[in-house]
Amino acid sequence: MKNxxxxxxxxxxxxxxxxxxxxxxxxxxxxxxxxxxxxxxxPMWFAMIVLxxxxxxxxxxxxxxxxxxxxxxxxxxxxxxxxxxxxxxxxGSIWAxxxxxxxxxxxxxxxxxxxxxxxxxAYFVLRSSIADEQKKARxxxxxxxxxxxxMIVFILIIPRFVDSLHPGNGGNMAFGKYDLDNNMRTVFxxxxxxxxxxxxxFTEIRVRTEKLKRKYLYGND
Amino acid sequence: xxxxxxxxxxxxxxxxxxxxxxxxxxPVEMADLFYREGKIYLVIAIVSIVFGGMALYLxxxxxxxxxxxxxxNDKYV
Numbered sequence: 001m002k003n004x005x006x007x008x009x010x011x012x013x014x015x016x017x018x019x020x021x022x023x024x025x026x027x028x029x030x031x032x033x034x035x036x037x038x039x040x041x042x043p044m045w046f047a048m049i050v051l052x053x054x055x056x057x058x059x060x061x062x063x064x065x066x067x068x069x070x071x072x073x074x075x076x077x078x079x080x081x082x083x084x085x086x087x088x089x090x091x092g093s094i095w096a097x098x099x100x101x102x103x104x105x106x107x108x109x110x111x112x113x114x115x116x117x118x119x120x121x122a123y124f125v126l127r128s129s130i131a132d133e134q135k136k137a138r139x140x141x142x143x144x145x146x147x148x149x150x151m152i153v154f155i156l157i158i159p160r161f162v163d164s165l166h167p168g169n170g171g172n173m174a175f176g177k178y179d180l181d182n183n184m185r186t187v188f189x190x191x192x193x194x195x196x197x198x199x200x201x202f203t204e205i206r207v208r209t210e211k212l213k214r215k216y217l218y219g220n221d
Numbered sequence: 222x223x224x225x226x227x228x229x230x231x232x233x234x235x236x237x238x239x240x241x242x243x244x245x246x247x248p249v250e251m252a253d254l255f256y257r258e259g260k261i262y263l264v265i266a267i268v269s270i271v272f273g274g275m276a277l278y279l280x281x282x283x284x285x286x287x288x289x290x291x292x293x294n295d296k297y298v
Binding site: 003006010013014017018021022027028029032033201205208209212215216 | 249
């Protein structure tokens with residue numbers, strides 16, 4: 001059974017849905033029951049960052065070995081990361097409205113995510129604007145490495161140095177605060193792993209269809 | 222004599238700090254009633270079925286791609 005990890009991903013997410021609603025959460029002012037969003041909103045970002053990391057690793061491989069296979073994996077995993085970012089942004093926006101009071105706050109993490117989303121959209125524009133496959137692979141791989149570095153700087157590094165409403169940034173409480181509650185940990189970590197596996201599965205499907213497409217278009221190579 | 226005085230002051234301080242922290246923690250409004258009614262199980266059942274259905278659909282698509290892969294590979298190899 002080589003698809004065991006797909007089933008594992010589905011089961012972990014299912015577990016996080018059941019446990020996420022049932023397991024008691026600490027009573028914290030203003031956040032209250034909405035802390036359960038942690039099981040659903042935050043794993044989106046974990047999945048997105050993992051997919052972007054996979055993408056950049058394959059970009060380096062594509063550059064060093066000029067392999068078409070690595071280029072397909074790199075580009076498809078980058079595009080599988082986008083829906084996670086969008087869903088994370090929308091869910092975060094709704095959560096922000098009810099706990100911070102506004103759909104869009106001037107939080108550095110929000111603006112950083114918006115900026116990195118634009119950087120990644122430019123990556124797809126760049127890819128679709130080059131017709132020659134080898135040139136496309138090389139130029140977009142180089143761009144992808146820069147995009148990844150900018151994304152990490154925007155959403156993981158800068159928010160730690162300036163005031164942010166997000167946990168673990170500026171003067172705010174960190175994940176350690178939640179981690180004190182071991183109940184939440186037992187749901188949060190499986191949820192992250194589950195969604196990461198789902199993201200890898202989406203990538204795999206995209207890679208396979210892209211390969212089929214190329215085989216159909218260019219024949220046996 | 223001096224030590225007993227400090228000791229009493231210390232105990233009093235601890236007492237005050239305890240009452241202060243008790244004053245700070247107002248009861249946070251949680252959805253206790255909602256959970257007591259037990260209807261949350263219904264919601265969990267529905268959400269699980271929705272997600273399970275989507276996952277099943279994804280599995281079926283995955284299998285379909287596998288079949289197409291086999292067909293195309295037979296054709297070109």
